[in-house]
Amino acid sequence: DIQMTQSPSSLSASVGDRVTITCRASQSISYYLNWYQQKPGKAPKLLIYGASSLQSGVPSRFSGSGSGTDFTLTISCLQPEDFATYYCQQSYNTPLSFGGGTKVEIK
Amino acid sequence: QLQLQESGPGLVKPSETLSLTCTVSGGSISSSSYYWDWIRQPPGKGLEWIGNIYYSGSTYYNPSLKSRVTISVDTSKNQFFLLLNSVTAADTAVYYCARRVYNSGCYDYWGQGTLVTVSS
Numbered sequence: 001d002i003q004m005t006q007s008p009s010s011l012s013a014s015v016g017d018r019v020t021i022t023c024r025a026s027q028s029i030s031y032y033l034n035w036y037q038q039k040p041g042k043a044p045k046l047l048i049y050g051a052s053s054l055q056s057g058v059p060s061r062f063s064g065s066g067s068g069t070d071f072t073l074t075i076s077c078l079q080p081e082d083f084a085t086y087y088c089q090q091s092y093n094t095p096l097s098f099g100g101g102t103k104v105e106i107k
Numbered sequence: 108q109l110q111l112q113e114s115g116p117g118l119v120k121p122s123e124t125l126s127l128t129c130t131v132s133g134g135s136i137s138s139s140s141y142y143w144d145w146i147r148q149p150p151g152k153g154l155e156w157i158g159n160i161y162y163s164g165s166t167y168y169n170p171s172l173k174s175r176v177t178i179s180v181d182t183s184k185n186q187f188f189l190l191l192n193s194v195t196a197a198d199t200a201v202y203y204c205a206r207r208v209y210n211s212g213c214y215d216y217w218g219q220g221t222l223v224t225v226s227s
Contacts, residue, residue, distance in 0.1 A: 001170075034213040043203055043217035044154070050211050087154060091212020095169045096144075096156040 002026050002090050006099035012107040019075040021102045023088035028068045032092040035064055035073045038101075039084045047086075048073065078104075109134040111204050111218035118224050119198075125191040125223055129204030130184075137162045137182045142207040144214070145178060145189045147200040155200075159207060160187055194225045 003026040013019050023033065031051040036044035046055045048064035051071055061076045075082055083106055088099040115127035129143070136143060145157040158168035160178045168176050177190040191198060201220040208215055 032212055034211070036214070043205075043220050044214070045217075046213055046215050049208070049213035049215075053211075055213075055215070089154075089213070091207075094156075094167045095171070096212070098154040098156070100153050 001095055002029060002092065002097055004088055004090055004097050004099040006086075006088055006102050008102060009100060010103040010105060012105050013078050014107045015078055015080055017078045017107075019078050019082075019104060021073045021086055021088075021104075023066075023071045023073070023099050025069045025071075025090055025092075029090045029092035031067045032090055033064070033066065033071045034089045034091060035062075036087045036089065037082075037084045038087065044087060075104075109206065109216045111206065111216055113202060113204050113218045113221040115221060115223070117222060118226065119194055120227050121195055121225055122193055125189070125194050125198060125202075125225075127189040127202055127204075127221065127223070128186055129188070129218060130186050131206075132185065136180065136185045136187065140209050142209060143180065143187045144205050144207050146203045146205055146214075147198075148203070148220075149197075149200045157189065157191075157202075196225050199223065199225045 005024045007022045033051045035048040038044040052064045063074045085101045085103045110132045112130045119125045142159040144159040160166045160180050175192050180187040203220045204218045205214040206216040
């Protein structure tokens with residue numbers, strides 16, 4: 001099974017900050033890596049698929065990069081609505097798996 | 108606009124069977140471009156993939172749950188289903204149904220989620 005490790009598990013940031021979240025896979029997953037945003041009481045929302053493709057309707061301040069085992073999600077200029085928990089997910093093979101999440105909090 | 112909606116009992120007794128339905132509207136479940144998945148999230152914790160079904164009826168399950176899980180589909184009703192037997196308190200979670208894109212493997216549509224509590 002492929003293990004997904006996110007870091008940090010939480011971070012505090014201010015509006016306007018640049019934020020980077022890292023996701024590492026326990027084996028190569030090529031570019032089969034997706035990112036989601038989840039707010040309390042809501043279902044996750046797809047932000048990035050295929051490691052770097054922006055989902056339709058998602059603001060361009062979100063970007064993804066990486067391939068193989070190491071991936072990053074970057075929020076270029078943090079907005080108030082971006083405070084949430086972010087998850088990575090590998091879709092390289094089954095069982096599909098998610099990272100443990102990164103909670104982005106207001107500083 | 109595609110919508111998914113979970114339904115089923117919010118309370119299940121230990122050792123009994125959890126049964127949920129996901130109703131898909133605004134699109135057909137009989138598309139070769141998508142899988143239909145169940146995912147759960149224990150309170151305050153992360154996401155766990157349970158399994159999926161393809162419109163043809165083929166299924167894949169998480170090995171950690173495989174012995175207890177059955178996922179099925181009724182294409183005529185545009186619904187798919189989750190059965191999880193012999194539940195314990197550890198199965199208490201919000202259960203989501205979601206559409207997974209065949210090529211990329213990403214989840215582009217999710218249900219709102221339904222909390223299932225296992226308790227006597």
